[in-house]
Amino acid sequence: MRKDSRLSRVLHILVHMAAIDRPVTSEEMAGMISTNPVVVRRTMALLRKAGYVTSARGHHGGWQLAQPLADITLLDIHHALGEGSVFTIGLTDEHSHCVIEQAVNAALKDVMDEAEALMLQRFGQITLDQLGTDRISHYLHKS
Amino acid sequence: MRKDSRLSRVLHILVHMAAIDRPVTSEEMAGMISTNPVVVRRTMALLRKAGYVTSARGHHGGWQLAQPLADITLLDIHHALGEGSVFTIGLTDEHSHCVIEQAVNAALKDVMDEAEALMLQRFGQITLDQLGTDRISHYLHKS
DNA sequence: CTATCATGTAACAATAAAAGTTACTTTGTT
DNA sequence: AACAAAGTAACTTTTATTGTTACATGATAG
Numbered sequence A, B: 001m002r003k004d005s006r007l008s009r010v011l012h013i014l015v016h017m018a019a020i021d022r023p024v025t026s027e028e029m030a031g032m033i034s035t036n037p038v039v040v041r042r043t044m045a046l047l048r049k050a051g052y053v054t055s056a057r058g059h060h061g062g063w064q065l066a067q068p069l070a071d072i073t074l075l076d077i078h079h080a081l082g083e084g085s086v087f088t089i090g091l092t093d094e095h096s097h098c099v100i101e102q103a104v105n106a107a108l109k110d111v112m113d114e115a116e117a118l119m120l121q122r123f124g125q126i127t128l129d130q131l132g133t134d135r136i137s138h139y140l141h142k143s
Numbered sequence C: 001c002t003a004t005c006a007t008g009t010a011a012c013a014a015t016a017a018a019a020g021t022t023a024c025t026t027t028g029t030t
Numbered sequence D: 001a002a003c004a005a006a007g008t009a010a011c012t013t014t015t016a017t018t019g020t021t022a023c024a025t026g027a028t029a030g
Helices: A006-018 A026-032 A037-049 A074-080 A099-125 A135-140 B006-018 B026-032 B037-049 B074-080 B099-125 B135-140
Strands: A053-056 A062-065 B053-056 B062-065
Touching: A006 A026, A006 A037, A006 A062, A006 A074, A006 B099, A026 A037, A026 A062, A037 A053, A037 A074, A074 A099, A074 B099, A099 B006, A099 B074, A099 B099, B006 B026, B006 B037, B006 B062, B006 B074, B026 B037, B026 B062, B037 B053, B037 B074, B074 B099
Parallel strands: none
Antiparallel strands: A053 A062, B053 B062
């Protein structure tokens, strides 16, 4: 199944950005994740719309963090990237009058909603600065 | 993101099958989920391989349950359909030497693994017979 | 002022896996 | 022997991310 790796990639970029004290170009970022500057701009534009980064054109232009990493959670970035469902499992929609289809879909939806809620809650607890050096000790103490 | 609706569809079929006391053809099943007999056979073949249904060719052939619905969980069917990840969120694999990518991926993987474990555990608690009439009361008592 | 650098954006191709389709073979029953 | 059904191979369609090309827009340096 096709995967959406934008979250993984953009987090990678953001953590790098925090360590660079100047605007970073799409070209540089593309190098960080082995892709094309246009792909980078497309994704970064979503983060700019949500207020997490700024961009500037022209000489010495590029992208900069608008907030410290400690103020941004994985959930924030996940939301900034869009709405789509988190699961590859889809529900059918063709016989909504059929009680069996309704029961099947309701059961699957219940479980998936619960799992998604847990996932998003965890994402909301992790700030981007924790993706630096202290991640290991953080997880050693999580339970 | 493209969704895999095989689980939803095949559950729908299985519950219908339990109410029909004779072999059901791929043609009939295709009608239940508005698709093609070949698509049905492809998916049902995975369930047969796992032992949940049997098939017979020729006159009065078709598919039959090999076990009562009460003995089969959503997790059983999920596993029978294959291995693929449950999430549309993918991890990048291009710079495995980069500690930042490692940290990002590890954090995402931790959370996704936990959510998937919860989901599969819930799937394991729901048997297919519960997708009939008693589903509502079942969920009223779940917590 | 103008050359250059960088973003902004439109338009299109590549990709991948499920889903859909066609055509044919094999097997079992009437 | 005729027929009904699964088995299966090969191909097309679908759909969203990803990749790519091309060009417009805007900002800065000199």
